[in-house]
Amino acid sequence: MSSNAQQERRFPDDFLFGTATASYQIEGAWNVDGKGENIWDRMTHTKPHVIKDMSNGDIAANSYYNYKRDVEMMRELGLDAYRFSISWSRILPNPLAPYEVNQAGVDFYNNYINEMLKYNITPMATIYHWDLPQKLQDLGGLLNPLFPEWFEDYARVVFENFGDRVKLWITFNEPIVICYQGYGGNVKAPLLNLTDVGTYYCAKNLLLAHAKGYHAYNNDFKPAQNGECGITIGVTWYGPLTDSEEDHYAAELKRQVEWGIYAEPIFSEQGGFPKEFAEVVAQKSIEQGYKKSRLPELTEEERKFIQGSFDFFGVNHYTASLVSANEHKTVNAVPSMLDDVDVGVYTPDDWLSSATDWLKMAPNSMYNVLTHLKEKYNNPALYITENGWSQVPEAGLIDDDRIVYYRAALNSVLDSLEAGVNLKGYMAWSLMDNYEWMKGYTEPFGLYEVDFKSEAKTRTPRKSAFVYKQIVKTRVIDP
Numbered sequence: 001m002s003s004n005a006q007q008e009r010r011f012p013d014d015f016l017f018g019t020a021t022a023s024y025q026i027e028g029a030w031n032v033d034g035k036g037e038n039i040w041d042r043m044t045h046t047k048p049h050v051i052k053d054m055s056n057g058d059i060a061a062n063s064y065y066n067y068k069r070d071v072e073m074m075r076e077l078g079l080d081a082y083r084f085s086i087s088w089s090r091i092l093p094n095p096l097a098p099y100e101v102n103q104a105g106v107d108f109y110n111n112y113i114n115e116m117l118k119y120n121i122t123p124m125a126t127i128y129h130w131d132l133p134q135k136l137q138d139l140g141g142l143l144n145p146l147f148p149e150w151f152e153d154y155a156r157v158v159f160e161n162f163g164d165r166v167k168l169w170i171t172f173n174e175p176i177v178i179c180y181q182g183y184g185g186n187v188k189a190p191l192l193n194l195t196d197v198g199t200y201y202c203a204k205n206l207l208l209a210h211a212k213g214y215h216a217y218n219n220d221f222k223p224a225q226n227g228e229c230g231i232t233i234g235v236t237w238y239g240p241l242t243d244s245e246e247d248h249y250a251a252e253l254k255r256q257v258e259w260g261i262y263a264e265p266i267f268s269e270q271g272g273f274p275k276e277f278a279e280v281v282a283q284k285s286i287e288q289g290y291k292k293s294r295l296p297e298l299t300e301e302e303r304k305f306i307q308g309s310f311d312f313f314g315v316n317h318y319t320a321s322l323v324s325a326n327e328h329k330t331v332n333a334v335p336s337m338l339d340d341v342d343v344g345v346y347t348p349d350d351w352l353s354s355a356t357d358w359l360k361m362a363p364n365s366m367y368n369v370l371t372h373l374k375e376k377y378n379n380p381a382l383y384i385t386e387n388g389w390s391q392v393p394e395a396g397l398i399d400d401d402r403i404v405y406y407r408a409a410l411n412s413v414l415d416s417l418e419a420g421v422n423l424k425g426y427m428a429w430s431l432m433d434n435y436e437w438m439k440g441y442t443e444p445f446g447l448y449e450v451d452f453k454s455e456a457k458t459r460t461p462r463k464s465a466f467v468y469k470q471i472v473k474t475r476v477i478d479p
């Protein structure tokens with residue numbers, strides 16, 4: 001490669017390299033210092049069998065006490081940024097009384113944030129990463145029409161308390177998991193399994209809540225605090241299995257049902273739910289005897305309120321699948337996420353497998369996602385807010401597959417930057433091993449291994465940590 005070409009393959013100096021985590025997955029201290037119960041506390045305590053290893057996040061990596069070590073690891077990696085989430089029930093044990101703030105919870109995040117800032121690490125905070133206060137779930141959670149108001153009240157509390165120092169805000173992490181897996185299905189807390197409308201009613205309320213949070217920030221905090229507010233959407237790449245028109249259309253429908261339903265209302269110029277998908281649901285609903293579409297309408301006012309409610313698009317990207325309009329049952333078929341879009345979804349045998357059932361290494365998927373979003377939504381500012389790889393715990397510190405995955409993903413990121421994608425940063429999932437939701441501690445994603453058996457929850461860098469550190473430092477892959 002000529003030295004010129006090498007020059008082009010550099011990450012820009014102001015590109016933010018970081019790692020990501022989430023409160024329930026790392027903090028522990030589940031009932032300490034006034035924290036209220038959340039839906040993950042409730043589910044793991046009352047139905048431990050739904051978790052692969054019957055574990056929970058009661059202690060996890062104990063970051064509530066180990067946060068200084070966490071920041072030390074960020075420094076060891078030379079990170080520019082760190083994405084973490086705030087636990088709603090730690091800040092507001094009584095979420096219906098948003099003025100009764102739990103000072104101990106606020107102190108914890110203040111200490112964490114201040115420790116990052118001491119070392120020039122930019123905090124990026126997710127306001128809601130799945131750990132809904134149980135008290136709100138008891139009132140219907142995201143299906144209660146008051147949810148957007150509850151969320152706005154909570155968001156205002158975090159802007160007020162941390163917005164002088166946190167300049168990158170994410171309202172929600174991965175709506176599909178919240179709405180499809182938690183309400184429409186029984187794959188994640190609160191396991192409601194309201195198959196016909198749960199996902200869609202939740203989606204509408206989530207979008208309104210996001211927009212309320214965004215506008216509250218934009219109108220009342222941004223002028224003084226000067227930060228940015230976006231949302232993180234899980235964007236799995238769905239490409240066509242063949243080049244046929246039918247497969248292209250099937251792939252588009254699959255993208256719409258999985259993430260377009262959240263992205264389109266916010267990021268598209270016209271707003272509203274994705275057109276083709278909305279038509280499919282409307283038609284099916286009528287055929288099924290419903291009075292009208294199971295996908296609720298957005299009023300004109302709601303559509304306008306949601307449309308454009310972003311400063312950036314946070315992308316969680318891990319993997320891809322190939323979509324076919326015709327062949328619904330082949331080897332490797334994964335069941336369609338929502339029956340409303342009945343297509344075949346495949347992952348070829350030769351894609352490298354991780355320790356996680358849904359995660360395989362798909363060629364160029366990062367590039368496909370980023371360039372697609374650029375085209376579709378008029379080149380919005382983007383952050384990769386998660387991307388990473390799991391290996392079985394026995395793999396220990398020598399995690400060569402993870403290194404292969406990160407190098408490929410980051411090469412794809414460089415290709416995307418060259419293609420003009422407005423990408424501002426990349427957060428690796430994850431800084432350290434943590435409680436991985438339904439999989440407990442069976443599929444570590446960490447650049448740092450955590451010894452969960454040890455009292456101290458000792459963290460040790462894996463081989464991948466040294467590779468990532470080198471990339472962050474040199475701004476090139478494999479110098």
Ligand code: BGP
Binds near residue numbers: 316
């Ligand atoms: C994303 C979540 C993360 C993290 C990651 C790994 O969807 O935002 O919180 O958990 O996936 O996935 P999982 O733990 O479901 O295997």
